[in-house]
Structures are given as C-alpha cells and as structure tokens.
Amino acid sequence: MHDIVIRGGTVVDGTGEAGRTADIAIAGDTIVEVGRVSAPGRREIDADGLLVTPGWVDIHTHYDGQATWDAFLDPSWSSGVTTAMMGNCGVGFAPVRPGSHDRLIELMDGVEEIPGSALHEGLAWNWQSFPEYLDVIDSMPRTFDVAALLPHGPLRVYVLGDAVDGDVPPTPGQIAEMARYVDEAMRAGAFGLSSTRTPVHRTASGGMTPDYGADADELLALSRVVAAHGGYMEFAPDGVVGEDVEAIKSEMKLYDRLVRETGVDVQMLVLRPGLNPEYWREQLAWIEGINEGGRSRAFAQVSGRSIGSLLSFFGTHPFMERPTFRRLKAALEREALLAELARPEVKATILAESDPEGTFGHFLNQHWGRCYDIGEEGDYEPDESRNMVTLAGRLGTTPQSATYDVMLENSRHPTLLLAINNYDHTGLENFKELMLRPGSILGASDAGAHVMTICDGSLNTFMLTHWARDRTRGETLPVERVVNMMTQRTAFAAGIHDRGVLRPGLRADVNLIDFDNLRLSSPEVVDDLPDNASRLLQQVTGYRATIVGGTVTREDDAGTGALPGRLLRKNRTNEARPGARAA
Structure with a gap:
C-alpha cells in the first residue's frame, strides 16, 4: 500500500512534454509510480479536472532573515513553491561579527527593501559563521525546503572590516582568507556565491554595497573554490538596468574570464531595460555560447513580467521625497495620513514641490508614460488606454494629479503599476523573446524582498494565470512549457537534482491546481512582519493541494499545519535516488 495516491489528474510532469491523464503514487517522501496505479493508498486524492505538477x-x-523566524514563508507558500533559494544579490546575514549586525541590516534594507525595523526585531543573531547560520536554518521546521548561496557582501565585511569602504583592494592574504570561508560554506552546503556589482544597489543610507567594485583577482580566487564544489556564481551586474552600456560590456568580459579560467557556472540578472532595450541579445549570445x-553553464535570470513598482502612499510613489509628504508621514498614522493628504490645499502644496535629484522619487517622476492603472483585477499587461497620461488627458488634468487621486483611493490595495523594465508599447511581447531564450531561466521573483514596492513572490501563479491562460495582448504559452520553466529548468540551473519532475525515484513535491479557477487577488497592505512592519501580499485561490516531500502542507488554499520543509545542503541532501534524475 502506498502512502498517497493521486488519481486521474492531468499530469504535467515538468519536462515540457504534453500533459496526460495519470495517477501518481507516493511512498514516504518519494514518487514511486506514475501512470496507472493499481495499488491503493492510505490516502487517496481525486485529481479529476485538476492539473498535477511538480x-x-x-x-x-x-x-x-524571514526564514529564521517564520515557518510559513509567504508569499511563496501560498503560490505553490516547494523549494526556494535565498542568499541572492550578495546580501544576507552571515558570516557576521558581533559588531556588524546593524551594517548587514542596513545593507538588506537598502538593497532589498526589507524594513530594518522588522529585521532588528526578528533576527536572533545566534550564529557568526555561515555554517552556523545554515545550522540555525536547518533546526527550524518550515512549510517547504530552502537552500542558500553565500552572500559576498557580508563575507567582505567579515574579512575586511571597515576597510571594505576604502579604495584599496584586499591583500593576497585577505583574498586567501575569503577563499577559505567560501570553501567552509560550500562544505557546509552552500550552493554557490552571490555578488552585486551594480551601483543601483545601495545601502539604506545611500552607500555602495561592500562587494561593489570587487576586482578580478578576488573574484577569480573565489570562483575557483565555488567551481571545485560544483556550485555557481550569481551576479547582479553593473549596468543591469541599461544605465551604462560600457559597464555591462566590461561585466561580460569579466564573466567570460571567470568561466574560462575557473570553469565556474555563472548566473546573472538580465532585463530588457527601458534605457537600452536590446543589449540583452549580446548577453544571451554569450550565455548560449558558453x-x-x-565546460561550464551560464544562465540569464529573468522575470515573467515587468520590473517596476506598485505605487502607494504607504510604500513607493512619485511624491515620497517631497518635504510636505515626508513631514506628514513622520507625524501621522496611516489613516490620518490619508485623511490629511485628501485635503485640497495639502495636495496642491505637494504637487507644487519636487523630489530632490538623485532620489527614487525624482526617478519615478520621469516616467509617467510607463505608469498604468491595472485595476483591482491586476492586469499586469495593460494597454495604452490604461496609461496614466492617457487617463489624465480624459480627465482634463495632469498625470501627477491623477496619480495622486488614485493613490488616495487605492493605497491599501495598490492598482498603479510603474513598468520601468521588460515593458514597452507592445506590453510584454518584446520581452517574451528574452524570457523564452534557451539561456534564460525564471529567476527574479525576489520573494521576501521589496515588500512595499512589488508583490512578485506570486510570480509562479502569475505565470499560469497570465502566460498560460488569460493573456490577450499576444499568444499564450502552452501550460506544459510554463510548468517546465518553474520546475525542471530552475532545479537544473541551481544544481538540485532530486526534484522538478514527476518521475519515480524523485522527491514527492507536487501541486494540484484548479487551473480554470486559479486566481490572484489585488495586492493588499498587511502589517504582519516583526515590529508590525508592513508588506504587500496577494491572496491566491485555486491550489487544491500542495505536497512537500510526501506531506500535504496546503489544502483548498489553507495550511494543514504540517511543516516538512528542511534545509537543502549541496552535495548532501539534493541528490536523486539511484536511477532517477530530474534533468
């Protein structure tokens, strides 16, 4: 007798091949049979009419940070994620010396917009080394599996101390010390090393990140260690948002050297930026050539929708740096703030002011033509009739005034999308070519980050509802391809070999989805982070069940209370059973 038998669902197995009606038998944490299963299960799940996916x-x-205090890890949990890689973009919380806690919080707050107040309240700091951090993660049960990259920024602070802020490169001895810590982290189970090299990433106080400008000698030394353990380097490249073509060209030369001299695998964030929308072609040509x-593998980590901001008076918006708004925000609670902002004389004062040059608010005010009202239904591919310039023209007012009024009504449930990258007059059509290139992988959900700016932790659900079902501004994609993008391909790219495909011998991580009724609600502001800090969440309906390692963790869009998730350690807990492999 099997532990679970899923019967009669449309199995989309993660390989990209056509879906078929089949049963799936699970014993313990492993898939043991896919096809027509004759033996009964201790639990039988009727999947007739449902998609069954990895x-x-x-x-x-x-x-x-969140993984040290939160067992549930939403927004990913409610969107069917069963494995998540953290430690991206060179930011994290280990290794760390006792005097550097504030510095690493300021780094994460600035780069990933996770409120410093929540991090100060939530982090216990019961570790110093990266292996100790992994042990803390490993000791806590959770809803799904997590894995980690070693972040370059904390590593440099740990070794270089205050000298990390200077212009003097590390000594050979310091580079060797960093390499030893990389080896220690990889032996403990890290999947690789991440580093940010873009000046777009800043600390909360506006300073450069600790790893910005790390030279080739240092990166070569660290890459050799990562390559020796079969891991990968993950980069946020200089020039990533198209602001400096020469910078991104220099980055590509550096990555080429890393690959050719060390054999390391490389992943990098790649956008179709509004400032330079076609340079990605050169990046993908290099990636696919590698x-x-x-000898090595290279991938472009891409999103599945526009990169930008949801605008709200409670988060990111075009008036956020103006003196009157800053004064009111500092003095008033949320509802009182909205009431004060609704006064005509206050609105007039704020609209007459300007954001200081160099601030994000100033940047937002240069892109009114990329601001759309996506409505409560959340149309992430709106046409120009929903552009705020167009809407303001109909109302006989300015985009600034119209945007202000919409935010007064909808700041609790933001409906204004500023689509800066991956988006143009064709919607997502031109971006689709980048997303579907052989060298691209879905890898920019940023789940857990930018908590009041975006809500892209729901990206996996969006891929199904938009790209595989509801898209109107171009052709949809086969559901089999979309599922493959979120399972086999991402697992393969990360070097996780025991999951991502519904196949005997592989880990029993499964979603049962009511595809026709799968829905994402409008983003809403909730105050559930430590210190009552706020974030945006989207409620999801349509996941009839999520199974992690053979245990049902969600059923009919609600948690079961089960916490089977664990820490994946590279080369220890991510290998497939003999005779089985996901890719």
Missing part, C-alpha cells in the same frame, strides 16, 4: 522551484528569493561549449 512543486515550483524558485531560485531567486530573499528569505535570509552552454554550447560544454
């Missing part, structure tokens, strides 16, 4: 493998999250060579 659990989603999200390789770009920022749960580094993959054809066969």
Whole structure:
C-alpha cells in the first residue's frame, strides 16, 4: 500500500512534454509510480479536472532573515513553491561579527527593501559563521525546503572590516582568507556565491554595497573554490538596468574570464531595460555560447513580467521625497495620513514641490508614460488606454494629479503599476523573446524582498494565470512549457537534482491546481512582519493541494499545519535516488 495516491489528474510532469491523464503514487517522501496505479493508498486524492505538477522551484528569493523566524514563508507558500533559494544579490546575514549586525541590516534594507525595523526585531543573531547560520536554518521546521548561496557582501565585511569602504583592494592574504570561508560554506552546503556589482544597489543610507567594485583577482580566487564544489556564481551586474552600456560590456568580459579560467557556472540578472532595450541579445549570445561549449553553464535570470513598482502612499510613489509628504508621514498614522493628504490645499502644496535629484522619487517622476492603472483585477499587461497620461488627458488634468487621486483611493490595495523594465508599447511581447531564450531561466521573483514596492513572490501563479491562460495582448504559452520553466529548468540551473519532475525515484513535491479557477487577488497592505512592519501580499485561490516531500502542507488554499520543509545542503541532501534524475 502506498502512502498517497493521486488519481486521474492531468499530469504535467515538468519536462515540457504534453500533459496526460495519470495517477501518481507516493511512498514516504518519494514518487514511486506514475501512470496507472493499481495499488491503493492510505490516502487517496481525486485529481479529476485538476492539473498535477511538480512543486515550483524558485531560485531567486530573499528569505535570509524571514526564514529564521517564520515557518510559513509567504508569499511563496501560498503560490505553490516547494523549494526556494535565498542568499541572492550578495546580501544576507552571515558570516557576521558581533559588531556588524546593524551594517548587514542596513545593507538588506537598502538593497532589498526589507524594513530594518522588522529585521532588528526578528533576527536572533545566534550564529557568526555561515555554517552556523545554515545550522540555525536547518533546526527550524518550515512549510517547504530552502537552500542558500553565500552572500559576498557580508563575507567582505567579515574579512575586511571597515576597510571594505576604502579604495584599496584586499591583500593576497585577505583574498586567501575569503577563499577559505567560501570553501567552509560550500562544505557546509552552500550552493554557490552571490555578488552585486551594480551601483543601483545601495545601502539604506545611500552607500555602495561592500562587494561593489570587487576586482578580478578576488573574484577569480573565489570562483575557483565555488567551481571545485560544483556550485555557481550569481551576479547582479553593473549596468543591469541599461544605465551604462560600457559597464555591462566590461561585466561580460569579466564573466567570460571567470568561466574560462575557473570553469565556474555563472548566473546573472538580465532585463530588457527601458534605457537600452536590446543589449540583452549580446548577453544571451554569450550565455548560449558558453552552454554550447560544454565546460561550464551560464544562465540569464529573468522575470515573467515587468520590473517596476506598485505605487502607494504607504510604500513607493512619485511624491515620497517631497518635504510636505515626508513631514506628514513622520507625524501621522496611516489613516490620518490619508485623511490629511485628501485635503485640497495639502495636495496642491505637494504637487507644487519636487523630489530632490538623485532620489527614487525624482526617478519615478520621469516616467509617467510607463505608469498604468491595472485595476483591482491586476492586469499586469495593460494597454495604452490604461496609461496614466492617457487617463489624465480624459480627465482634463495632469498625470501627477491623477496619480495622486488614485493613490488616495487605492493605497491599501495598490492598482498603479510603474513598468520601468521588460515593458514597452507592445506590453510584454518584446520581452517574451528574452524570457523564452534557451539561456534564460525564471529567476527574479525576489520573494521576501521589496515588500512595499512589488508583490512578485506570486510570480509562479502569475505565470499560469497570465502566460498560460488569460493573456490577450499576444499568444499564450502552452501550460506544459510554463510548468517546465518553474520546475525542471530552475532545479537544473541551481544544481538540485532530486526534484522538478514527476518521475519515480524523485522527491514527492507536487501541486494540484484548479487551473480554470486559479486566481490572484489585488495586492493588499498587511502589517504582519516583526515590529508590525508592513508588506504587500496577494491572496491566491485555486491550489487544491500542495505536497512537500510526501506531506500535504496546503489544502483548498489553507495550511494543514504540517511543516516538512528542511534545509537543502549541496552535495548532501539534493541528490536523486539511484536511477532517477530530474534533468
């Protein structure tokens, strides 16, 4: 007798091949049979009319802090994620010396917009080394599996101390010390090393990140260690948002050297930026050339929708740096703030002011043509009739005034989307080519980060509802391809070999989905982080069940209370059973 038998569902197995009606038998944490299962199960699940897929493998999250205090890890849990990689973009909380706690919080707050107050309240700091941090993560039960990259920024602070802020490169001895800590982390189970090299990433006080500007000698030394353990380097490249073509060209030369001299695998964030929308073609040509060579692997981590901001008076918006707004926000609670902002004379004063140059608010005010009202239904591919310039023209007012009024009504449930990257007059059509290239992988959900700016932790559900079902501004994608993008391909890219496909011998991570009724609600502001800090969440309906390692963790969009999730350690807990492999 099997532990669980899922019967009669449309099995989309993660390989990209056509879905078929089949049963799935599970024993313990392992899939043991796919096809027509004759033996009974201790629990039988009727999947007639449902999609049955592997659990989603999200390789770009920022749960580094949240994973130390939160067993549930939403927004990913409610969107069917069963494995998440954290430690991306060079930020995290280990290794750390006792005097550096505030510095690493300021780094995460600035780069990933996770409130410093929540991190100060939530982090216990019961570790110093990266292996000790992994042990803390491993000791806590949770709803799904997590894995981690070693972040370069904390590593440099740990070794260089205050000298990390200077212009003097590390000594050979310091580089060797960093390499030893990388080796220690990889032996403890890290999947690789992440680093941010873009000046777009700043600390909360506006300073450069500790790893910005790390030179080739240092990166070569660290890459050799990562390559020796079969891991990968993950980069947020200089020039990533198209602001400096020469910078991104220099980055690509550096990555080429790393690959050719060390054999390391490389992943990098790649956008179709509004400032330089076609340079990605050169990046993908290099990536695909490396993959054809066969010595190393390279991937572009891409999103599945526009990169930008949801605008709200409680989070990011075009008036956020103006003196009157800053004064009111500092003095008033949320509802009182909205009431004061609704006064005509206050609105007039704020609209007459300007944001200081160099601030994010100033940047937002240069892109009114990319601001859309996506409505409560959350149309993330709106046409120009929903552009705020167009809507303001109909109302006989300015985009600034119209945006202000919409935010007064909808700041609790933001409906204004500023689509800066991956978006143009065709919607997502031009971006689709980048998303579907052989060298691209879905890897920019940023789940756990930018908590009042975006709500992209629900990206996996969006991929199904939008790209596989509801899209109107172009062709939809086969559901089999979309599932493959979120399972086999992401697991393969991260070097996780025991999941991502519904196949005997592989881990029993499974989603049962009512595809026709799968829905994402409008984002809403909730105050559930430590210190009552706020974040945006989207409620999801349509996941009839999520199974993690053979245990049902969600059923009919509600948690079961089961916490089977664990820490994945590279080369220890992520290998497939003999004779089985996901890719």
